[in-house]
Amino acid sequence: MAFDSPIFADRAAILDRYRQARAQSLALADPLSPEDWMLQSMPDASPVKWNLAHTSWFFETFILKKFAPDYSEFHERFGYLFNSYYNQIGKMHPRPERGLLSRPTASDIRAYRDHVDGAMERLLDNASDDLATQIAPLVALGVAHEEQHQELLLTDIKHALSQNSLLPAAYDRPEADDHSAPVALKFEEMEGGLCEIGWNGDGFAFDNEGPRHKVFLQPFKLANRLVTNAEFIEFIEDGAYENPALWLSDAWTLIQNEGWRAPLYWRRSEGAWRRFALSGEEEIDPHAPVSHISQYEAAAFAYWAGARLPTEFEWEAAASLFPVAGAFCDSSGPGEPKRADGTARIAQLFGDCWEWTASAYVAYPKYAPPAGAVGEYNGKFMSGQMVLRGGSCATPVGHIRVSYRNFFPANARWQFSGVRLAKDCD
Amino acid sequence: MAFDSPIFADRAAILDRYRQARAQSLALADPLSPEDWMLQSMPDASPVKWNLAHTSWFFETFILKKFAPDYSEFHERFGYLFNSYYNQIGKMHPRPERGLLSRPTASDIRAYRDHVDGAMERLLDNASDDLATQIAPLVALGVAHEEQHQELLLTDIKHALSQNSLLPAAYDRPEADDHSAPVALKFEEMEGGLCEIGWNGDGFAFDNEGPRHKVFLQPFKLANRLVTNAEFIEFIEDGAYENPALWLSDAWTLIQNEGWRAPLYWRRSEGAWRRFALSGEEEIDPHAPVSHISQYEAAAFAYWAGARLPTEFEWEAAASLFPVAGAFCDSSGPGEPKRADGTARIAQLFGDCWEWTASAYVAYPKYAPPAGAVGEYNGKFMSGQMVLRGGSCATPVGHIRVSYRNFFPANARWQFSGVRLAKDCD
Amino acid sequence: MAFDSPIFADRAAILDRYRQARAQSLALADPLSPEDWMLQSMPDASPVKWNLAHTSWFFETFILKKFAPDYSEFHERFGYLFNSYYNQIGKMHPRPERGLLSRPTASDIRAYRDHVDGAMERLLDNASDDLATQIAPLVALGVAHEEQHQELLLTDIKHALSQNSLLPAAYDRPEADDHSAPVALKFEEMEGGLCEIGWNGDGFAFDNEGPRHKVFLQPFKLANRLVTNAEFIEFIEDGAYENPALWLSDAWTLIQNEGWRAPLYWRRSEGAWRRFALSGEEEIDPHAPVSHISQYEAAAFAYWAGARLPTEFEWEAAASLFPVAGAFCDSSGPGEPKRADGTARIAQLFGDCWEWTASAYVAYPKYAPPAGAVGEYNGKFMSGQMVLRGGSCATPVGHIRVSYRNFFPANARWQFSGVRLAKDCD
């Protein structure tokens, strides 16, 4: 994050943002029962309860314990239970066993949140101007972190409920989307050359989005929208999952071992594809963007289609020409990716689905993580993962920047991840 | 079970027993929250919720669906969710994923129990004498099955809560036991010879307890009480867990791989041994029987002590001289194994701890499982397990017979399992 | 083994037996190349080279180092490399990595054998009468051990070569057997009662064969021959491997996970069953006994056939009425199990195939292993295994007694293991 920039105009703005983020977490969790809050269906995912507690622990550990002089810890073991991966803070509860925490209960976790929120309000109310300036970037980081866990809360509960053969709905079904065909697929030319990439210094950003630096890009072409479910079904029906020539070596091994034959959450039933959504199982909308695919599937699809994935630099160079607007998660609750309409030259760059890129997640030139435990936030994951860009329908509105770099292993599918095609110019 | 014996005097007796057993299950579950009901800490253990639903499914499947003409199933998927291992009934939810069932909720499960209980009461009220006679052994089996799951409910929640570093109590701590030293260890001679072993045909018994048959026993000696915690600590302090000469080959491999250095739930803290109990962590009572040990540890202890484990036949021959009485689980709730007092020539044969024997769990001569799916109850597990005898402090009072054969793999430790020594006569 | 019995008449007899056993090991190994000698295809099996060295290590460790005053060890690291499982002797090379020992080479191993043989000859030549008496039982044990590894050498190389898609022959194909139909299957009644079981004290036996003791047997019936391949094919074609009602619970899980659909080494090719033999792949002889089945398959077959497996006591009581004669491995080299001819009331009790019993491998009453490391030979494996009786076509002629107890886990298939049916009398 950026420690030296005017992240918030004033204290009221800080508090406002803090309250809004904290309230939105509970708004997403409230429709779910204390039993739903317990679910952990794989080590990569966490229970709702844990997501809610961990974000509170973050404010407690990095702000309250350091800057609120008379702050009293809510519970002496919570530091152990709700530390995620900050080795410099201390030992932690094993990640795969987060689902075994029936205690603290859901109401304990609500009390913990209230305790932290009260202390944060008092701290911000009473802080000197100097202290407020010092704290502001950490609050911004905590808010961004809270928002990331809002998205994880949705993707994690979706994964957990999908394991239940009752196929229960987490949320009410939103109003029906427009199901007409999207704009035709078209490739837009981009000129490339020496481009500036990375956070430009205005407001909050994660450390991994900078430093801003030059890269040289060949001219390239970028698809005007995401790949649709109908297009992905063509790929399936062409025997793609049985054809080794389309796949990276690791991908082919994986689909053999795991028996993958479609995106995650898809199921063939009575001659049609159905998929599990946050509002229960439903027929697949052929015109919506395909989601819940791995980078392996994105790359294989692109190869099959005579195209390729864009690099994260190509994506950013193109996306910086457009406003950061699209289908995100707002207070009306989570939806699913929506069809592209015809108004933008390049549509769906933001929201709908995270877009897999061809770029491995590595540091930008001159990148250095912040000192101390908070520096474990992003830098230590710069290995073995691929970059995704643009946010999804589960990303909180206001959370994304054009320089935003998300990252997951190439085999991850439980995020709302899709694919946009790119091509070389001749 | 025995299909041809007068299990119940009359319908009132049947209903009475049914109601008592069903009520006791809820009495054990009530102090626990819906979140506790979710916990599954290993594939061998099941959530409280699942235990409560599965026993209802048993009555629904083997009695109501067959004998109650207008019975309407509570939920069409519950047959899939709550079948444990009856392959002849149909497919089932994967055992290791029972902890992922946030739905049906705790209150759904209560409603399911009410639905089944109402139907069972109506069936028994309205049954012809012929039908009542036909149903009685199945009700007896269902009640015995319900009681087995009461014990599992306790051992499973104990295991689950022990994983939580908060070391939470499931139940209030019972009144303090007498902590004075138990009677001195003494070996009582038994004469052996041709003995009758197995269920003698009076009342209900599981199929695996018969047929009654002759075995020839050499004269032998049996310890007058269970091995205590203090005696087991001597074994530990003598370096037993580091000495391969004391262990079976499989056991030695296991303790190397798992790092076992004490019974399950024991922890060394500030120079003393503590153990996790259903009422939270506490100091070890040196005079109480050691529990939560594997058959491997029981056998190694016996070898170290210059003794051996009794066979299940020796145990039964000796135990049949004594009344079936001891520290079981009654309506006052679960306790822990208690010290032996001095009144019985051979004490603690029933209750306190299941006693590991030297006998592998195999069929008695002329044993044949009942026809149909209900025959999967006991017979198909006659491989790779060892017999335990006598019940424990978590076994419902009234559940045990002298011919009762429990069975677990030699490495299992999450039951209240202990050890009684035996010796050959010269 | 029996330390106090007249195992050998004199020193010449000792030496003769020693030389014969040692020569036979090399006779089996000689047709195989140094590269074949390297193969280890699973942790349970060992390379030829290792089998040859380990048996030499046994004589070196338990006899030469203790009784030959000026014996000089062949190589200081061989104790580590060729100790199998004697924890009291010291640490050992990891079992699954025995196939990684290209050094010592095959010719080093031959030199090691020569070194040990020379020292053994000198020791026996020069020993006082007292010493000879003291050593004799250990030589007998070493010879029996050598013979066990001759059988393992055959089963292990068979398993290893079966992994090679070239399906290479280890040995020349022996002369064609008689392929006519065997005697019809018939059950012979045995009267049971109080029987004496176990080694009767005449000559060498392993410790686990005693002490001799009484058991009480119900009257029973025993099949007059082993189950044939043709009979086993009926079982397969009746859908046995798809029918959970026939199988023990562990067995059903295993055949689901491993995809078992036939005995080990069987392969369906162009509508017929073929099997891999030590002389390469060949068509199955329908009239020969089925071999390379697990105890699970033996038990399921018996259940399907309306019969059961005999206990080891039933087997011994019946077999003690017959001479120890049958198809063993002699100097003419290894064969495969042969069809039963019509002359014996109960045929094939010895040789052809090890016969799975219903008995778990546990200690006989008053059994105690010998003191010291040599006591690790049999006793520490008395857990989790089932008893097999009678020897096989790969067992050296002269190695078997009626009291001989072999043992393997219920899922083991790489030995020449088959099945004989038993039934209760009415």
Next chain:
Amino acid sequence: MAFDSPIFADRAAILDRYRQARAQSLALADPLSPEDWMLQSMPDASPVKWNLAHTSWFFETFILKKFAPDYSEFHERFGYLFNSYYNQIGKMHPRPERGLLSRPTASDIRAYRDHVDGAMERLLDNASDDLATQIAPLVALGVAHEEQHQELLLTDIKHALSQNSLLPAAYDRPEADDHSAPVALKFEEMEGGLCEIGWNGDGFAFDNEGPRHKVFLQPFKLANRLVTNAEFIEFIEDGAYENPALWLSDAWTLIQNEGWRAPLYWRRSEGAWRRFALSGEEEIDPHAPVSHISQYEAAAFAYWAGARLPTEFEWEAAASLFPVAGAFCDSSGPGEPKRADGTARIAQLFGDCWEWTASAYVAYPKYAPPAGAVGEYNGKFMSGQMVLRGGSCATPVGHIRVSYRNFFPANARWQFSGVRLAKDCD
């Protein structure tokens, strides 16, 4: 590879290169016994025998079967046994079981090589000019492939022999190196800017080295030599392997799970570090470059030293200023990495150790793999691996180019892999 460039001046040159490469493979294998040729100590490594056969299969499959009209296959199953990963050619022997192939024997493999060599000579002798032109790039590819397997033969046999507690030498110890201290560590400034990266079109190169393209580099500094063993020991002694703050997240998990505390092949003995070499175990030369480290260790060392790893582009930009010369493997046989002498401004860029870079192995802009199965050579591995540059002491002399891109997973250590530091300019 480059299909359109003048790779060989004439047929004589082609044949010469072919013969030289083929002879060198045997020269490396000849000092090893047929038993050594069998060893496979992990799935990533292959037996000597397999390496020798697979390279022959490559010429047979991609050249002889396609272009030699009357070529007769050496053995019909060798296509299955010695295909490595070319899914478009057909199914293949499982990689982890390559060590189970005692047949074909070592002499069969020599005969296979002779058969292929004879056919290759005849094909090249008799080819029309057109055909020779067509074949030349495939021969060049086959030769380069043969050379890669020469390096693997060395690293694989080193790994295999290191598992043997006899610590056997594969080769004679080479003449003693100069053990005096190397030049002092110094960072050389490089100016960066727009640079051309990738193969420049002259002679043979792998497909993944192109197309040549522009990248923009910030000014940077590059160390004048590789990191030494002495420097790496400082890192160890500073507690690096116990300090999570130095490591990538995946790396920290790995070193916890695997217990890494030093480079591969290092062993602490009597207060000093020793390491296993191709000529047996020896003391560590403090002044030689550290080798057999993972990219994780390279990155952690760099972070600890206040530096970073160079990108592959930085490395190539710098290395292109120097001749391709260094300590490679020539006909005098394999050595170990040698100390840097003082004559070059930047030393050891080629030979000694592969240098880990900060760059993930992904495709260059406009990269497309060749059509057909031969296109599986490099492209399908562009996922989850990191780039190494410059070759090692085990790389055949003449094999390396400045554009050469080697790639391994970040945790791989069995190659001769080391580390050169880089820094940003202020």
